[in-house]
Amino acid sequence: MSSKTSRGNRWGLALIGLALTVLGGLALARGLGAWGAARTTIVDGGVRGFFTRNSPGIWWLVALVAIVVALLSLRWLLVQGRREITHGAIRLERSPTGITEVSAHGMAHAVAADVESSPVVLSAHADLAGSPGRPEVRLRVVTDESAPIGEFGRHLSTVALPHMRDALDRDHVPAVARVSLEPSPVRHRAVR
Numbered sequence: 001m002s003s004k005t006s007r008g009n010r011w012g013l014a015l016i017g018l019a020l021t022v023l024g025g026l027a028l029a030r031g032l033g034a035w036g037a038a039r040t041t042i043v044d045g046g047v048r049g050f051f052t053r054n055s056p057g058i059w060w061l062v063a064l065v066a067i068v069v070a071l072l073s074l075r076w077l078l079v080q081g082r083r084e085i086t087h088g089a090i091r092l093e094r095s096p097t098g099i100t101e102v103s104a105h106g107m108a109h110a111v112a113a114d115v116e117s118s119p120v121v122l123s124a125h126a127d128l129a130g131s132p133g134r135p136e137v138r139l140r141v142v143t144d145e146s147a148p149i150g151e152f153g154r155h156l157s158t159v160a161l162p163h164m165r166d167a168l169d170r171d172h173v174p175a176v177a178r179v180s181l182e183p184s185p186v187r188h189r190a191v192r
Contacts, residue, residue: 012076090128090135090168104128104135107167111137114160120147121155122182130174137164137175145181152179 029035030042051058089101108126115124122142130136143152156177165173 008079102167107135107164108137110167111139111160111164114163115139115141115156117159118152118155120144120149120151122184135168135170135173137161137173139175139177140180141177142180142182144184146184149179 027042090104090107094100108128112124112126115121115126120143122144124142125140127138128135129138141152143149156175161173161175165171
């Protein structure tokens with residue numbers, strides 16, 4: 001989850017919490033008699049009359065508000081699972097003589113190829129996420145379930161990630177690897 005998504009979550013939850021706190025405080029104050037004795041219910045004849053006079057228009061308004069809340073909630077859910085893939089070029093250096101950039105797609109392909117060069121890896125796919133200034137690597141790797149997983153970890157930490165850090169000219173590049181274990185494909189012998 002990106003810092004932008006986290007910041008949006010914090011603001012949204014803070015505003016909802018503030019609104020619920022204010023409404024709860026008002027209801028508590030009314031129940032304790034802050035505006036005189038609470039002799040009537042909150043939904044009294046005046047409230048019922050308002051809904052009766054404005055029916056069915058008020059119910060269309062209630063339905064519209066419910067749809068807006070549902071759409072905002074759906075958008076929030078989609079943002080939580082969004083993968084922020086970098087598609088453009090990653091700028092490595094800018095100098096008076098020119099700009100050095102690397103293709104994000106090409107870099108992801110090279111990282112996947114480096115990971116697949118391990119004998120225990122059956123397939124690999126990589127994406128660069130984050131911003132061009134602060135790229136992160138997302139790996140989806142399928143390894144042989146009978147191979148030692150430590151071999152994959154050694155290959156990743158000594159070959160693939162150092163190559164990527166060198167190519168990006170960065171000391172630190174965050175990486176997340178999702179590893180699936182599958183049986184090695186059966187190799188059939190051809191008999192002639």
